[in-house]
Amino acid sequence: MTRSLRIAAAQLGPIARTETRAQVVERMTALMRAANARGAELVVYPELALTTFFPRWYIEDQTEVDAFFETEMPSDETAPLFRAAAELGVAFSFGYAELVREGEGRIRRFNTSVLVSSQGEILLKYRKIHLPGHRDHEAWRPFQHLEKRYFEVGDLGFPVADALGGRIGSAICNDRRWPETFRMLGLQNAELVLIGYNTPQHYPPAPEHDHLQDFHNHLCLQAGAYQNGTWVVGVAKAGLEEGCELIGGSCIIAPTGEIVARCLTRGDEVAVADCDLDRCREIQDNIFSFEKHRQPDQYGLLVKPGT
Protein backbone atom coordinates (compact mmCIF):
# COMPACT_ATOMS: atom_id res chain seq x y z
CA MET A 1 0.00 0.00 0.00
CA THR A 2 1.36 3.35 -1.06
CA ARG A 3 1.62 6.16 1.44
CA SER A 4 1.90 8.83 -1.20
CA LEU A 5 -0.71 11.54 -1.08
CA ARG A 6 -1.26 14.00 -3.92
CA ILE A 7 -1.83 17.36 -2.28
CA ALA A 8 -2.87 20.74 -3.67
CA ALA A 9 -2.00 24.05 -2.08
CA ALA A 10 -5.04 26.13 -3.07
CA GLN A 11 -3.98 29.75 -2.77
CA LEU A 12 -6.66 32.41 -2.72
CA GLY A 13 -6.21 35.87 -4.15
CA PRO A 14 -7.70 38.86 -2.36
CA ILE A 15 -11.23 38.77 -0.95
CA ALA A 16 -13.07 42.08 -0.85
CA ARG A 17 -15.02 43.08 2.24
CA THR A 18 -18.18 43.12 0.18
CA GLU A 19 -17.60 39.63 -1.20
CA THR A 20 -20.09 37.10 0.19
CA ARG A 21 -19.16 33.71 1.56
CA ALA A 22 -21.15 32.19 -1.29
CA GLN A 23 -18.88 33.96 -3.78
CA VAL A 24 -15.74 32.87 -1.96
CA VAL A 25 -16.97 29.29 -1.72
CA GLU A 26 -17.54 29.36 -5.45
CA ARG A 27 -13.90 30.36 -5.97
CA MET A 28 -12.77 27.67 -3.53
CA THR A 29 -14.87 25.09 -5.33
CA ALA A 30 -13.35 26.07 -8.66
CA LEU A 31 -9.88 25.58 -7.15
CA MET A 32 -10.97 22.21 -5.80
CA ARG A 33 -12.09 21.13 -9.25
CA ALA A 34 -8.83 22.34 -10.79
CA ALA A 35 -6.85 20.46 -8.14
CA ASN A 36 -8.94 17.33 -8.61
CA ALA A 37 -8.35 17.49 -12.35
CA ARG A 38 -4.66 17.16 -11.49
CA GLY A 39 -5.40 14.18 -9.27
CA ALA A 40 -5.23 15.89 -5.88
CA GLU A 41 -6.60 13.87 -2.98
CA LEU A 42 -6.27 16.69 -0.44
CA VAL A 43 -6.84 20.41 -1.07
CA VAL A 44 -5.45 22.91 1.43
CA TYR A 45 -6.84 26.48 1.65
CA PRO A 46 -5.60 29.50 3.62
CA GLU A 47 -6.30 30.82 7.10
CA LEU A 48 -9.65 32.66 7.49
CA ALA A 49 -10.47 31.58 3.96
CA LEU A 50 -14.12 32.57 3.84
CA THR A 51 -13.91 36.34 4.21
CA THR A 52 -11.58 39.27 3.91
CA PHE A 53 -8.90 39.43 6.63
CA PHE A 54 -10.99 41.50 9.05
CA PRO A 55 -8.42 41.91 11.90
CA ARG A 56 -6.95 44.71 9.82
CA TRP A 57 -9.77 46.93 11.04
CA TYR A 58 -10.62 48.21 14.47
CA ILE A 59 -14.34 47.58 14.66
CA GLU A 60 -16.11 48.81 17.77
CA ASP A 61 -19.45 47.15 17.11
CA GLN A 62 -19.12 43.52 18.21
CA THR A 63 -22.08 42.52 16.05
CA GLU A 64 -20.20 43.78 13.04
CA VAL A 65 -17.14 41.76 14.10
CA ASP A 66 -19.22 38.67 14.71
CA ALA A 67 -20.55 38.81 11.18
CA PHE A 68 -17.12 37.53 10.09
CA PHE A 69 -17.47 34.45 12.32
CA GLU A 70 -19.03 31.05 11.65
CA THR A 71 -21.41 29.59 14.19
CA GLU A 72 -21.77 26.26 12.40
CA MET A 73 -19.69 24.23 10.02
CA PRO A 74 -20.81 23.38 7.45
CA SER A 75 -23.27 26.22 7.10
CA ASP A 76 -25.68 26.89 4.25
CA GLU A 77 -23.04 29.04 2.60
CA THR A 78 -20.16 26.58 2.95
CA ALA A 79 -22.21 23.49 2.13
CA PRO A 80 -21.43 23.68 -1.64
CA LEU A 81 -17.73 23.16 -0.84
CA PHE A 82 -18.54 20.06 1.21
CA ARG A 83 -20.79 18.79 -1.56
CA ALA A 84 -18.08 19.27 -4.19
CA ALA A 85 -15.63 17.38 -1.99
CA ALA A 86 -18.05 14.49 -1.68
CA GLU A 87 -18.70 14.49 -5.41
CA LEU A 88 -14.98 14.55 -6.26
CA GLY A 89 -13.84 12.36 -3.38
CA VAL A 90 -11.27 14.78 -2.07
CA ALA A 91 -10.41 15.79 1.48
CA PHE A 92 -9.82 19.47 2.26
CA SER A 93 -8.58 21.83 4.92
CA PHE A 94 -9.38 25.50 5.47
CA GLY A 95 -9.41 28.18 8.11
CA TYR A 96 -12.29 30.25 9.45
CA ALA A 97 -13.27 32.46 12.36
CA GLU A 98 -15.14 30.27 14.81
CA LEU A 99 -17.74 31.52 17.27
CA VAL A 100 -18.73 29.10 20.02
CA ARG A 101 -21.74 29.70 22.25
CA GLU A 102 -21.29 28.13 25.66
CA GLY A 103 -23.60 27.97 28.67
CA GLU A 104 -24.88 31.11 30.40
CA GLY A 105 -24.48 33.24 27.30
CA ARG A 106 -20.70 32.90 27.21
CA ILE A 107 -19.24 33.35 23.74
CA ARG A 108 -15.76 32.27 22.68
CA ARG A 109 -14.02 33.16 19.46
CA PHE A 110 -11.12 31.34 17.82
CA ASN A 111 -9.02 31.45 14.66
CA THR A 112 -9.66 27.87 13.61
CA SER A 113 -8.82 25.37 10.91
CA VAL A 114 -10.35 22.03 10.11
CA LEU A 115 -9.34 19.04 8.05
CA VAL A 116 -12.40 17.48 6.49
CA SER A 117 -12.79 14.11 4.80
CA SER A 118 -14.48 13.83 1.43
CA GLN A 119 -17.51 12.57 3.35
CA GLY A 120 -17.67 15.72 5.44
CA GLU A 121 -16.21 14.25 8.62
CA ILE A 122 -14.03 16.62 10.66
CA LEU A 123 -10.76 14.67 10.94
CA LEU A 124 -8.81 17.36 12.79
CA LYS A 125 -9.65 20.69 14.35
CA TYR A 126 -7.08 23.23 15.50
CA ARG A 127 -7.45 26.63 17.14
CA LYS A 128 -4.57 29.06 16.61
CA ILE A 129 -2.27 29.43 19.59
CA HIS A 130 0.26 32.07 18.49
CA LEU A 131 -1.96 35.08 17.89
CA PRO A 132 0.10 37.90 16.43
CA GLY A 133 -0.49 41.60 16.46
CA HIS A 134 -2.03 43.62 19.25
CA ARG A 135 -5.11 44.03 21.41
CA ASP A 136 -5.86 47.74 21.24
CA HIS A 137 -6.41 50.17 18.43
CA GLU A 138 -3.08 51.66 17.33
CA ALA A 139 -3.95 54.66 15.24
CA TRP A 140 -0.40 55.16 13.93
CA ARG A 141 -0.59 51.97 11.89
CA PRO A 142 -1.72 52.16 8.25
CA PHE A 143 -3.77 49.05 9.05
CA GLN A 144 -4.41 47.13 12.24
CA HIS A 145 -3.55 43.55 13.16
CA LEU A 146 -6.04 42.90 15.95
CA GLU A 147 -5.94 39.13 16.28
CA LYS A 148 -5.18 39.41 19.99
CA ARG A 149 -8.40 41.43 20.30
CA TYR A 150 -10.76 39.34 18.24
CA PHE A 151 -9.60 35.83 19.15
CA GLU A 152 -8.77 33.82 22.26
CA VAL A 153 -5.63 31.68 22.36
CA GLY A 154 -6.59 28.25 21.08
CA ASP A 155 -7.63 25.69 23.68
CA LEU A 156 -7.05 22.45 21.81
CA GLY A 157 -3.25 22.25 22.14
CA PHE A 158 -1.39 21.09 19.04
CA PRO A 159 -3.40 18.05 17.98
CA VAL A 160 -2.17 15.45 15.51
CA ALA A 161 -4.62 13.04 13.86
CA ASP A 162 -4.29 9.71 12.15
CA ALA A 163 -5.97 10.58 8.88
CA LEU A 164 -5.71 9.94 5.14
CA GLY A 165 -3.16 7.21 5.83
CA GLY A 166 -0.75 9.47 7.72
CA ARG A 167 -0.21 11.56 10.86
CA ILE A 168 -1.49 15.06 10.21
CA GLY A 169 -1.20 18.27 12.21
CA SER A 170 -2.15 21.88 11.57
CA ALA A 171 -0.83 25.31 12.35
CA ILE A 172 -2.10 28.76 11.38
CA CYS A 173 -0.13 31.70 10.03
CA ASN A 174 2.02 33.17 12.83
CA ASP A 175 2.30 29.70 14.44
CA ARG A 176 4.68 28.79 11.63
CA ARG A 177 7.31 31.30 12.75
CA TRP A 178 7.68 29.51 16.09
CA PRO A 179 9.78 26.34 16.04
CA GLU A 180 7.88 25.29 19.15
CA THR A 181 4.82 24.72 16.96
CA PHE A 182 6.54 22.34 14.59
CA ARG A 183 8.29 20.55 17.45
CA MET A 184 5.02 20.02 19.35
CA LEU A 185 3.66 18.37 16.21
CA GLY A 186 6.91 16.56 15.45
CA LEU A 187 7.05 15.03 18.92
CA GLN A 188 3.67 13.50 18.10
CA ASN A 189 5.15 12.02 14.93
CA ALA A 190 3.46 14.33 12.47
CA GLU A 191 4.21 13.50 8.84
CA LEU A 192 2.27 16.35 7.30
CA VAL A 193 1.56 19.84 8.63
CA LEU A 194 -1.12 22.00 6.99
CA ILE A 195 -0.70 25.76 7.38
CA GLY A 196 -2.76 28.64 6.07
CA TYR A 197 -1.67 32.25 6.35
CA ASN A 198 -2.56 35.90 5.69
CA THR A 199 0.74 37.82 5.80
CA PRO A 200 0.91 41.50 4.90
CA GLN A 201 3.86 42.55 2.78
CA HIS A 202 4.21 45.60 5.01
CA TYR A 203 5.02 45.13 8.69
CA PRO A 204 4.44 48.50 10.33
CA PRO A 205 6.59 47.98 13.46
CA ALA A 206 9.72 47.14 11.41
CA PRO A 207 9.19 48.21 7.78
CA GLU A 208 12.91 47.79 7.11
CA HIS A 209 12.14 44.06 6.82
CA ASP A 210 9.25 44.35 4.34
CA HIS A 211 11.39 43.10 1.47
CA LEU A 212 12.19 39.94 3.46
CA GLN A 213 8.62 38.72 4.01
CA ASP A 214 8.76 35.97 1.39
CA PHE A 215 12.19 34.85 2.58
CA HIS A 216 11.04 34.69 6.21
CA ASN A 217 7.92 32.78 5.25
CA HIS A 218 9.85 30.09 3.42
CA LEU A 219 12.69 30.05 5.94
CA CYS A 220 10.32 29.16 8.78
CA LEU A 221 8.34 26.63 6.76
CA GLN A 222 11.46 24.93 5.41
CA ALA A 223 13.21 24.81 8.79
CA GLY A 224 10.06 23.44 10.42
CA ALA A 225 9.81 20.72 7.78
CA TYR A 226 13.47 19.67 7.92
CA GLN A 227 13.92 19.88 11.68
CA ASN A 228 10.96 17.58 12.19
CA GLY A 229 11.17 15.49 9.04
CA THR A 230 7.63 16.34 8.01
CA TRP A 231 5.88 17.45 4.85
CA VAL A 232 4.60 21.00 5.12
CA VAL A 233 1.90 22.68 3.03
CA GLY A 234 1.82 26.45 3.41
CA VAL A 235 -1.06 28.27 1.74
CA ALA A 236 -1.52 32.01 1.42
CA LYS A 237 -4.34 34.41 1.01
CA ALA A 238 -2.44 36.69 -1.34
CA GLY A 239 -2.55 39.90 -3.27
CA LEU A 240 -3.95 43.39 -2.78
CA GLU A 241 -6.88 43.00 -0.41
CA GLU A 242 -8.70 46.11 0.74
CA GLY A 243 -5.60 48.24 0.24
CA CYS A 244 -3.32 45.79 2.04
CA GLU A 245 -0.86 43.74 -0.03
CA LEU A 246 -0.55 40.13 1.18
CA ILE A 247 2.38 37.87 0.27
CA GLY A 248 1.83 34.69 -1.73
CA GLY A 249 4.48 32.01 -2.01
CA SER A 250 2.16 29.12 -1.21
CA CYS A 251 4.21 25.94 -1.34
CA ILE A 252 4.61 22.29 -0.60
CA ILE A 253 7.80 21.36 1.23
CA ALA A 254 9.42 17.94 1.59
CA PRO A 255 10.80 16.54 4.87
CA THR A 256 14.23 17.55 3.57
CA GLY A 257 13.14 21.19 3.64
CA GLU A 258 13.09 21.41 -0.16
CA ILE A 259 10.24 23.29 -1.81
CA VAL A 260 8.77 20.85 -4.32
CA ALA A 261 5.88 22.97 -5.63
CA ARG A 262 4.90 26.59 -5.28
CA CYS A 263 2.48 29.20 -6.55
CA LEU A 264 3.86 31.98 -8.73
CA THR A 265 1.03 34.50 -8.66
CA ARG A 266 -0.74 36.41 -5.92
CA GLY A 267 -4.15 35.27 -7.14
CA ASP A 268 -6.27 32.13 -7.01
CA GLU A 269 -3.82 29.38 -7.95
CA VAL A 270 -3.17 25.71 -7.31
CA ALA A 271 0.22 24.02 -6.76
CA VAL A 272 0.28 20.23 -6.63
CA ALA A 273 2.83 17.68 -5.39
CA ASP A 274 2.99 13.99 -4.61
CA CYS A 275 3.92 13.65 -0.96
CA ASP A 276 5.36 10.29 -0.04
CA LEU A 277 4.81 10.14 3.70
CA ASP A 278 7.30 7.31 4.05
CA ARG A 279 10.10 9.71 3.18
CA CYS A 280 9.68 11.35 6.59
CA ARG A 281 11.57 8.44 8.07
CA GLU A 282 14.79 9.37 6.23
CA ILE A 283 14.97 12.38 8.53
CA GLN A 284 13.05 11.17 11.58
CA ASP A 285 15.05 7.96 11.97
CA ASN A 286 18.43 9.60 11.47
CA ILE A 287 19.62 13.17 11.85
CA PHE A 288 16.44 14.18 13.73
CA SER A 289 15.82 11.02 15.69
CA PHE A 290 14.38 12.72 18.77
CA GLU A 291 14.85 9.64 20.91
CA LYS A 292 18.54 9.40 20.15
CA HIS A 293 19.52 13.03 20.04
CA ARG A 294 17.19 15.39 21.92
CA GLN A 295 18.09 16.40 25.47
CA PRO A 296 14.75 17.44 27.03
CA ASP A 297 16.20 17.69 30.53
CA GLN A 298 18.33 20.59 29.25
CA TYR A 299 15.38 22.63 27.93
CA GLY A 300 13.68 23.77 31.13
CA LEU A 301 13.65 27.43 30.17
CA LEU A 302 11.49 26.69 27.12
CA VAL A 303 8.43 26.17 29.30
CA LYS A 304 9.18 28.63 32.08
CA PRO A 305 6.19 30.96 32.61
CA GLY A 306 6.88 34.50 31.48
CA THR A 307 9.50 33.51 28.93
Add this chain to the structure above:
Amino acid sequence: MTRSLRIAAAQLGPIARTETRAQVVERMTALMRAANARGAELVVYPELALTTFFPRWYIEDQTEVDAFFETEMPSDETAPLFRAAAELGVAFSFGYAELVREGEGRIRRFNTSVLVSSQGEILLKYRKIHLPGHRDHEAWRPFQHLEKRYFEVGDLGFPVADALGGRIGSAICNDRRWPETFRMLGLQNAELVLIGYNTPQHYPPAPEHDHLQDFHNHLCLQAGAYQNGTWVVGVAKAGLEEGCELIGGSCIIAPTGEIVARCLTRGDEVAVADCDLDRCREIQDNIFSFEKHRQPDQYGLLVKPGT
Protein backbone atom coordinates in the same frame (compact mmCIF):
# COMPACT_ATOMS: atom_id res chain seq x y z
CA MET B 1 28.92 54.26 22.16
CA THR B 2 28.63 51.96 19.18
CA ARG B 3 27.55 48.38 19.64
CA SER B 4 28.92 47.26 16.30
CA LEU B 5 31.47 44.48 16.43
CA ARG B 6 33.65 43.51 13.47
CA ILE B 7 33.76 39.73 13.46
CA ALA B 8 35.76 37.24 11.40
CA ALA B 9 34.65 33.70 10.67
CA ALA B 10 38.02 31.94 10.47
CA GLN B 11 37.42 28.76 8.53
CA LEU B 12 40.05 26.03 8.68
CA GLY B 13 40.79 23.68 5.83
CA PRO B 14 41.57 20.03 6.54
CA ILE B 15 43.92 19.03 9.35
CA ALA B 16 45.87 15.82 8.83
CA ARG B 17 46.16 13.30 11.64
CA THR B 18 49.91 13.80 11.62
CA GLU B 19 49.65 17.57 11.90
CA THR B 20 50.80 18.84 15.28
CA ARG B 21 48.90 21.35 17.39
CA ALA B 22 51.81 23.73 16.91
CA GLN B 23 51.30 23.58 13.14
CA VAL B 24 47.55 24.12 13.47
CA VAL B 25 48.04 27.01 15.88
CA GLU B 26 50.37 28.57 13.33
CA ARG B 27 47.60 28.38 10.72
CA MET B 28 45.10 29.80 13.20
CA THR B 29 47.48 32.63 14.06
CA ALA B 30 47.91 33.46 10.38
CA LEU B 31 44.12 33.65 10.03
CA MET B 32 43.97 35.87 13.10
CA ARG B 33 46.50 38.25 11.55
CA ALA B 34 44.58 38.29 8.26
CA ALA B 35 41.34 39.00 10.14
CA ASN B 36 42.97 41.71 12.20
CA ALA B 37 44.31 43.34 9.06
CA ARG B 38 40.67 43.71 8.06
CA GLY B 39 39.85 45.23 11.42
CA ALA B 40 38.27 42.22 13.10
CA GLU B 41 37.79 42.52 16.85
CA LEU B 42 36.61 38.93 17.31
CA VAL B 43 37.89 35.85 15.43
CA VAL B 44 35.78 32.69 15.49
CA TYR B 45 37.32 29.27 14.71
CA PRO B 46 35.66 25.87 14.22
CA GLU B 47 34.75 23.04 16.56
CA LEU B 48 37.67 20.82 17.65
CA ALA B 49 39.97 23.26 15.90
CA LEU B 50 43.31 21.96 17.16
CA THR B 51 43.42 18.49 15.62
CA THR B 52 41.91 16.36 12.93
CA PHE B 53 38.29 15.33 13.59
CA PHE B 54 39.16 12.13 15.48
CA PRO B 55 35.61 10.82 16.17
CA ARG B 56 35.70 9.47 12.63
CA TRP B 57 37.82 6.59 13.92
CA TYR B 58 37.04 3.80 16.31
CA ILE B 59 40.08 3.81 18.57
CA GLU B 60 40.25 1.09 21.20
CA ASP B 61 43.24 2.43 23.08
CA GLN B 62 41.96 5.19 25.38
CA THR B 63 45.46 6.66 25.67
CA GLU B 64 45.46 7.15 21.92
CA VAL B 65 42.04 8.84 22.14
CA ASP B 66 43.14 11.03 25.01
CA ALA B 67 46.06 12.34 22.96
CA PHE B 68 43.44 14.39 21.05
CA PHE B 69 42.27 16.05 24.28
CA GLU B 70 43.52 19.16 26.08
CA THR B 71 44.14 19.00 29.80
CA GLU B 72 44.92 22.69 30.15
CA MET B 73 44.01 25.85 28.26
CA PRO B 74 46.16 27.60 27.28
CA SER B 75 48.81 24.93 26.93
CA ASP B 76 52.36 25.33 25.68
CA GLU B 77 51.16 24.51 22.19
CA THR B 78 48.18 26.88 22.16
CA ALA B 79 49.97 29.75 23.93
CA PRO B 80 51.16 31.35 20.66
CA LEU B 81 47.51 31.95 19.68
CA PHE B 82 46.80 33.64 23.01
CA ARG B 83 49.96 35.73 22.61
CA ALA B 84 48.97 36.83 19.11
CA ALA B 85 45.53 37.82 20.41
CA ALA B 86 47.12 39.92 23.13
CA GLU B 87 49.50 41.53 20.66
CA LEU B 88 46.71 42.33 18.18
CA GLY B 89 44.06 43.13 20.76
CA VAL B 90 41.47 40.70 19.39
CA ALA B 91 39.15 38.32 21.17
CA PHE B 92 38.71 34.81 19.81
CA SER B 93 36.63 31.67 20.11
CA PHE B 94 37.52 28.08 19.26
CA GLY B 95 36.60 24.52 20.03
CA TYR B 96 38.69 21.73 21.51
CA ALA B 97 38.39 18.33 23.15
CA GLU B 98 38.53 18.93 26.89
CA LEU B 99 39.72 16.37 29.43
CA VAL B 100 38.92 17.15 33.05
CA ARG B 101 40.53 15.23 35.92
CA GLU B 102 38.27 15.15 38.94
CA GLY B 103 38.79 13.64 42.40
CA GLU B 104 39.43 9.91 42.89
CA GLY B 105 40.86 9.47 39.42
CA ARG B 106 37.58 10.30 37.67
CA ILE B 107 38.10 11.63 34.16
CA ARG B 108 35.47 13.50 32.17
CA ARG B 109 35.65 14.40 28.49
CA PHE B 110 33.72 17.13 26.68
CA ASN B 111 33.47 18.71 23.25
CA THR B 112 34.08 22.26 24.40
CA SER B 113 34.37 25.80 23.11
CA VAL B 114 35.66 28.93 24.77
CA LEU B 115 35.40 32.63 24.09
CA VAL B 116 38.63 34.32 25.13
CA SER B 117 39.36 38.02 25.58
CA SER B 118 42.43 39.56 24.00
CA GLN B 119 43.95 39.42 27.49
CA GLY B 120 43.46 35.67 27.72
CA GLU B 121 40.46 35.73 30.03
CA ILE B 122 37.88 33.00 29.41
CA LEU B 123 34.68 35.00 28.90
CA LEU B 124 32.44 32.04 28.12
CA LYS B 125 32.82 28.29 28.18
CA TYR B 126 30.35 25.86 26.64
CA ARG B 127 30.30 22.07 26.50
CA LYS B 128 28.37 20.52 23.61
CA ILE B 129 24.97 19.14 24.54
CA HIS B 130 23.66 17.63 21.29
CA LEU B 131 26.25 14.95 20.57
CA PRO B 132 25.53 13.39 17.20
CA GLY B 133 26.50 10.01 15.82
CA HIS B 134 26.72 6.78 17.76
CA ARG B 135 28.37 5.06 20.69
CA ASP B 136 29.58 1.77 19.25
CA HIS B 137 31.73 0.82 16.33
CA GLU B 138 29.58 0.42 13.21
CA ALA B 139 31.73 -1.40 10.71
CA TRP B 140 29.37 -0.79 7.78
CA ARG B 141 30.13 2.93 7.80
CA PRO B 142 32.90 4.25 5.54
CA PHE B 143 33.88 6.37 8.54
CA GLN B 144 32.64 6.56 12.11
CA HIS B 145 30.98 9.40 13.98
CA LEU B 146 31.70 8.40 17.59
CA GLU B 147 30.98 11.59 19.47
CA LYS B 148 28.56 9.77 21.75
CA ARG B 149 31.43 7.43 22.65
CA TYR B 150 34.21 9.91 23.21
CA PHE B 151 32.31 12.75 24.90
CA GLU B 152 29.83 13.23 27.71
CA VAL B 153 26.81 15.48 27.25
CA GLY B 154 27.84 18.98 28.31
CA ASP B 155 27.14 19.91 31.90
CA LEU B 156 27.14 23.70 31.68
CA GLY B 157 23.69 24.20 30.17
CA PHE B 158 23.43 26.86 27.47
CA PRO B 159 25.31 29.76 29.04
CA VAL B 160 25.13 33.34 27.77
CA ALA B 161 27.75 35.90 28.82
CA ASP B 162 27.89 39.68 28.90
CA ALA B 163 31.04 40.16 26.88
CA LEU B 164 32.56 42.44 24.23
CA GLY B 165 29.68 44.85 24.74
CA GLY B 166 26.96 42.32 23.97
CA ARG B 167 25.21 39.14 25.10
CA ILE B 168 27.07 36.17 23.64
CA GLY B 169 26.26 32.47 23.55
CA SER B 170 27.85 29.44 21.91
CA ALA B 171 26.76 26.23 20.29
CA ILE B 172 28.75 23.47 18.65
CA CYS B 173 28.09 21.72 15.33
CA ASN B 174 25.04 19.45 15.71
CA ASP B 175 23.60 21.81 18.34
CA ARG B 176 22.80 24.18 15.50
CA ARG B 177 20.30 21.80 13.91
CA TRP B 178 18.12 21.92 17.03
CA PRO B 179 15.92 25.00 17.40
CA GLU B 180 15.91 24.27 21.14
CA THR B 181 19.56 25.38 21.26
CA PHE B 182 18.92 28.78 19.72
CA ARG B 183 15.79 29.29 21.82
CA MET B 184 17.61 28.48 25.06
CA LEU B 185 20.12 31.19 24.14
CA GLY B 186 17.46 33.55 22.79
CA LEU B 187 15.45 33.34 26.00
CA GLN B 188 18.57 34.64 27.74
CA ASN B 189 18.65 37.59 25.31
CA ALA B 190 21.61 36.41 23.26
CA GLU B 191 22.62 38.89 20.55
CA LEU B 192 25.42 36.82 19.06
CA VAL B 193 25.83 33.06 18.82
CA LEU B 194 29.21 31.55 17.93
CA ILE B 195 29.12 28.10 16.32
CA GLY B 196 31.92 25.89 15.05
CA TYR B 197 31.29 22.71 13.09
CA ASN B 198 32.82 19.67 11.37
CA THR B 199 30.18 18.35 8.99
CA PRO B 200 30.93 15.52 6.58
CA GLN B 201 29.54 15.92 3.08
CA HIS B 202 28.55 12.26 3.19
CA TYR B 203 26.00 11.12 5.75
CA PRO B 204 26.12 7.31 5.73
CA PRO B 205 22.66 6.65 7.26
CA ALA B 206 20.87 8.72 4.57
CA PRO B 207 23.24 9.33 1.64
CA GLU B 208 20.30 10.48 -0.48
CA HIS B 209 20.63 13.81 1.37
CA ASP B 210 24.38 14.31 0.80
CA HIS B 211 23.77 16.99 -1.81
CA LEU B 212 21.71 18.96 0.71
CA GLN B 213 24.36 19.35 3.41
CA ASP B 214 25.16 22.98 2.62
CA PHE B 215 21.49 23.87 2.33
CA HIS B 216 20.69 22.23 5.68
CA ASN B 217 23.61 23.96 7.35
CA HIS B 218 22.50 27.40 6.25
CA LEU B 219 18.80 26.65 6.77
CA CYS B 220 19.36 25.85 10.45
CA LEU B 221 21.74 28.75 11.05
CA GLN B 222 19.49 31.26 9.29
CA ALA B 223 16.32 30.06 11.02
CA GLY B 224 18.07 30.14 14.39
CA ALA B 225 19.23 33.71 13.78
CA TYR B 226 15.86 35.02 12.56
CA GLN B 227 13.68 33.19 15.05
CA ASN B 228 15.68 34.64 17.93
CA GLY B 229 16.76 37.93 16.41
CA THR B 230 20.44 37.19 16.99
CA TRP B 231 23.65 37.41 14.98
CA VAL B 232 25.06 33.98 14.19
CA VAL B 233 28.61 33.12 13.20
CA GLY B 234 28.99 29.59 11.81
CA VAL B 235 32.52 28.38 11.15
CA ALA B 236 33.54 25.16 9.45
CA LYS B 237 36.48 22.89 9.44
CA ALA B 238 36.26 22.16 5.72
CA GLY B 239 37.72 20.18 2.87
CA LEU B 240 39.11 16.69 2.35
CA GLU B 241 40.43 15.61 5.74
CA GLU B 242 41.84 12.09 6.08
CA GLY B 243 39.67 10.84 3.22
CA CYS B 244 36.52 12.50 4.57
CA GLU B 245 35.14 15.54 2.75
CA LEU B 246 33.82 18.22 5.13
CA ILE B 247 31.47 21.00 4.04
CA GLY B 248 32.51 24.64 4.27
CA GLY B 249 30.03 27.48 3.95
CA SER B 250 31.29 29.38 7.00
CA CYS B 251 29.17 32.50 7.33
CA ILE B 252 28.00 35.43 9.35
CA ILE B 253 24.23 35.84 9.57
CA ALA B 254 22.23 38.91 10.60
CA PRO B 255 19.27 38.83 13.01
CA THR B 256 17.07 38.96 9.90
CA GLY B 257 18.42 35.56 8.84
CA GLU B 258 20.34 37.08 5.93
CA ILE B 259 23.86 35.81 5.23
CA VAL B 260 26.03 38.92 5.17
CA ALA B 261 29.44 37.28 4.65
CA ARG B 262 30.57 33.80 3.75
CA CYS B 263 33.62 31.74 2.81
CA LEU B 264 33.84 30.46 -0.74
CA THR B 265 36.57 27.82 -0.46
CA ARG B 266 36.98 24.69 1.62
CA GLY B 267 40.39 25.81 2.87
CA ASP B 268 41.77 28.27 5.42
CA GLU B 269 39.76 31.44 4.78
CA VAL B 270 38.42 34.45 6.58
CA ALA B 271 35.02 36.14 6.10
CA VAL B 272 34.43 39.43 7.89
CA ALA B 273 31.32 41.45 8.72
CA ASP B 274 30.31 44.37 10.89
CA CYS B 275 27.70 43.14 13.32
CA ASP B 276 25.56 45.89 14.82
CA LEU B 277 24.20 44.25 17.94
CA ASP B 278 21.51 46.90 18.27
CA ARG B 279 19.84 45.53 15.16
CA CYS B 280 18.73 42.50 17.17
CA ARG B 281 16.01 44.63 18.66
CA GLU B 282 14.25 45.05 15.30
CA ILE B 283 13.36 41.37 15.58
CA GLN B 284 13.38 40.83 19.35
CA ASP B 285 11.04 43.74 20.10
CA ASN B 286 8.57 42.93 17.36
CA ILE B 287 7.82 39.76 15.43
CA PHE B 288 9.77 37.61 17.94
CA SER B 289 8.94 39.45 21.13
CA PHE B 290 8.89 36.38 23.36
CA GLU B 291 7.05 38.17 26.10
CA LYS B 292 4.20 39.21 23.84
CA HIS B 293 3.87 36.18 21.65
CA ARG B 294 5.28 32.95 23.12
CA GLN B 295 2.89 30.56 24.88
CA PRO B 296 5.14 28.53 27.20
CA ASP B 297 2.22 26.90 29.00
CA GLN B 298 1.37 25.19 25.70
CA TYR B 299 4.81 23.61 25.22
CA GLY B 300 4.87 20.95 27.94
CA LEU B 301 5.81 18.14 25.57
CA LEU B 302 9.08 19.89 24.69
CA VAL B 303 10.58 18.99 28.06
CA LYS B 304 8.91 15.66 28.64
CA PRO B 305 11.52 12.98 29.44
CA GLY B 306 11.90 10.46 26.68
CA THR B 307 10.78 12.81 23.93
